[in-house]
Amino acid sequence: MKNKGLFFILTLLTAVLLAACGSDSEQNASGDDKKEDSAWSEIKEKGEIVVGTSGTLFPASYYPEDSNELTGYDVEIMREIAKRLDLELKFEEYGVDGILAAIKSGRIDMAINDMEETEKRAEEFTFSEPYKYSYSTMIVREDDLSGIETLEDLEGKVAGGAATTVFAQISEHFGAELKTYGNVTNDVYLRDVEQGRTDLIINDYYLQSLALKALPEIDVTLHPDLKFYPTSSSVVMPKDAPTLEEKVNETLKEMREDGTLTELSKEFFGGKDASEKPEEDIQEIEGLDL
Structure with missing residues (x-):
C-alpha cells in the first residue's frame, strides 16, 4: 500500500510539473506571437x-x-x-x-x-x-561616354550616388570614387556629370531613362552598351x-x-511594364558583396 501511495504521489507530481512546463511553453509561444505581430x-x-x-x-x-x-x-x-x-x-x-x-x-x-x-x-x-523588376544602367557624358567602354573602366572615375545604395557599391566595386549627395533632385546629379564634377551615375534603367527624358537639355546619355546587375x-x-x-x-x-x-x-514608366521581369540579356556581376 505504501509503495502504491508513493507511486501515486510521484505520478501526480510529474503530471503537475508537465502541466506547468506546458503552461510556460504556451505562455512563451503566446509572447513570441505577440512580439512578432506587434x-x-x-x-x-x-x-x-x-x-x-x-x-x-x-x-x-x-x-x-x-x-x-x-x-x-x-x-x-x-x-x-x-x-x-x-x-x-x-x-x-x-x-x-x-x-x-x-x-x-x-x-x-x-x-x-x-x-x-x-x-x-x-x-x-x-x-x-x-x-x-529592372536592371542597372549608367549615365555618362554624351560626347565621349565619360571614357567608359566596360565596367572595368570605372577604375579612377567619380560616380555620383547615395552612400548606402547597391549602385554605390557597384561603383566602388569597380574602383570608382563615390561622390555622395543629400536628398537632392535628379537634375543635380545629371548636371554634375555634364560639367565633369562626376563621370557617371549608376542607377535603375527605368528611373534613369525617364530622368533623361524629363531633362533633355542636359548633355548626358545612357551608356549604349552596358546593361548589368538585374534588380528588383x-x-x-x-x-x-x-x-x-x-x-x-x-x-x-x-x-x-x-x-x-x-x-x-x-x-x-512611359507605357512600359516594370512589374514583370525584363527579357534583355543582363550582365551579372561576380564577386559583389551585398
Missing part, C-alpha cells in the same frame, strides 16, 4: 500606416512641377495597399541613407523607395515580394513582422493579378 497590431490599432520615401526620386516618388502632391509609381502602389488594408496613410520624407534608420528606430512603419533586398539588408529588415524593388518592413509581411504580400499579389501593378507601371 508591428501589424500597432498599425491596426492606430488605423494609420506611416511610410518613408524620398519624394525626390522620379518617377518612383516625387512632386510634379507646380504641385505639392506627392506621387509616383511607388507612392501610388503604397496608396493602393493602404486603401485595400483599410488604413489611413502618412508619408515621411527622408534621404535614401536615412530611410532604413527610420524603420529601425520606429519613426516609420515601412518604406517604399525603389529599394532592393540584399543579403546584408535582409539580416535587419523584412522585404516584401517584388513589385518592380520591394517594400521594406521591420524584421520579425510576419503578419505585416503577409498583409503586404497578399495585397501586392491581388494588385498583380487584377492588373493594378501593370496599369500603374505603364502610367509612370
Whole structure:
C-alpha cells in the first residue's frame, strides 16, 4: 500500500510539473506571437500606416512641377495597399541613407523607395515580394561616354550616388570614387556629370531613362552598351513582422493579378511594364558583396 501511495504521489507530481512546463511553453509561444505581430497590431490599432520615401526620386516618388502632391509609381502602389488594408496613410520624407534608420528606430512603419533586398539588408529588415523588376544602367557624358567602354573602366572615375545604395557599391566595386549627395533632385546629379564634377551615375534603367527624358537639355546619355546587375524593388518592413509581411504580400499579389501593378507601371514608366521581369540579356556581376 505504501509503495502504491508513493507511486501515486510521484505520478501526480510529474503530471503537475508537465502541466506547468506546458503552461510556460504556451505562455512563451503566446509572447513570441505577440512580439512578432506587434508591428501589424500597432498599425491596426492606430488605423494609420506611416511610410518613408524620398519624394525626390522620379518617377518612383516625387512632386510634379507646380504641385505639392506627392506621387509616383511607388507612392501610388503604397496608396493602393493602404486603401485595400483599410488604413489611413502618412508619408515621411527622408534621404535614401536615412530611410532604413527610420524603420529601425520606429519613426516609420515601412518604406517604399525603389529599394532592393540584399543579403546584408535582409539580416535587419523584412522585404516584401517584388513589385518592380529592372536592371542597372549608367549615365555618362554624351560626347565621349565619360571614357567608359566596360565596367572595368570605372577604375579612377567619380560616380555620383547615395552612400548606402547597391549602385554605390557597384561603383566602388569597380574602383570608382563615390561622390555622395543629400536628398537632392535628379537634375543635380545629371548636371554634375555634364560639367565633369562626376563621370557617371549608376542607377535603375527605368528611373534613369525617364530622368533623361524629363531633362533633355542636359548633355548626358545612357551608356549604349552596358546593361548589368538585374534588380528588383520591394517594400521594406521591420524584421520579425510576419503578419505585416503577409498583409503586404497578399495585397501586392491581388494588385498583380487584377492588373493594378501593370496599369500603374505603364502610367509612370512611359507605357512600359516594370512589374514583370525584363527579357534583355543582363550582365551579372561576380564577386559583389551585398
